[in-house]
Amino acid sequence: MPAALLPKEEVIERLAIAFRDLGYEGTSLTKLSEATGLKKASLYYYFPGGKEEMAAVVIQQIETWFGENVFAALQGQGTPAARLKKMTAALDRFYNSGSRACILDVFGIGQAGALFSNQLAASVKAWEKTIAEVVMDAGIDKATARTRAEDALISIEGALVYTRITGSPKGFKRTLASLPERLLAPAV
Numbered sequence: 001m002p003a004a005l006l007p008k009e010e011v012i013e014r015l016a017i018a019f020r021d022l023g024y025e026g027t028s029l030t031k032l033s034e035a036t037g038l039k040k041a042s043l044y045y046y047f048p049g050g051k052e053e054m055a056a057v058v059i060q061q062i063e064t065w066f067g068e069n070v071f072a073a074l075q076g077q078g079t080p081a082a083r084l085k086k087m088t089a090a091l092d093r094f095y096n097s098g099s100r101a102c103i104l105d106v107f108g109i110g111q112a113g114a115l116f117s118n119q120l121a122a123s124v125k126a127w128e129k130t131i132a133e134v135v136m137d138a139g140i141d142k143a144t145a146r147t148r149a150e151d152a153l154i155s156i157e158g159a160l161v162y163t164r165i166t167g168s169p170k171g172f173k174r175t176l177a178s179l180p181e182r183l184l185a186p187a188v
Helices: 008-022 029-036 040-046 050-075 080-094 103-107 110-137 142-166 170-184
Strands: none
Touching: 008 029, 008 040, 008 050, 008 103, 029 040, 029 050, 050 080, 050 103, 050 110, 080 110, 080 170, 103 110, 103 142, 110 142, 110 170, 142 170
């Protein structure tokens, strides 16, 4: 299939990979063109707002995926432990066992941070709130649930950084595996 006929969804997937691999500031239009196999003119056809629009569309696609997979798991049927395990399974798939860079890291610093930090902060806070609600469903008080939810996100993000630096997915896998138990442990 010629590159010019790529569906927009495929173009967005390729852009996401480029942004994750190179960062926002490391991706020039030339690099994005190479990553997608499209000429710059074709990229502008899909994204008249240029690189900033491309990044915004990638973020929106990831937010949609999180809604359909992570939030749906947390808000779905089942015990709190089962819902948290579904969330961690979705995260393991999304981050390819920790080998994919976190979009929060990529778009949360530098020029991208200035452009997208409010949107990313709102997404993180919504995720944190949803995790806390699951923890409260298990009978944990609100303050403890909120703290544990925040700690869970810090653990996930830290494990992603650690995995990326070391090249070993063990820490990420261990973090995900231990999250349900840590989140739902009886309050002391």
